[in-house]
Amino acid sequence: MSVAGDRRLPARFLLPVTGFILSGIMTIVISGISTLLALGPGAEFLARWPIAWISSWVIAFPTVLVVLPFVRRIVARIVAPP
DSSP states (O other), X not given: OOOTTOOOOOGGGHHHHHHHHHHHXXXXXXXXXXXXXXXXXXXXXXXXXXXXXXXXXXXXXXXXXXXXHHHHHHHHHHSOOO
């Protein structure tokens, strides 16, 4: 039970929120590097990067939601609990 005034989401949202933030950060970095390498710095890079980011995030977010539980199980077999 959450403390009065605690405006955080319930624990059941852990996976989707983790996936949303993780996929958002990863795709902004990867799409930025890829777009920069393809176009070089400049106005075209700045115009195309947001499109590349959103396009990749649309794929990455659901992928992370599906893959993350499997990754957690694999990691639990490799790494000892604290």
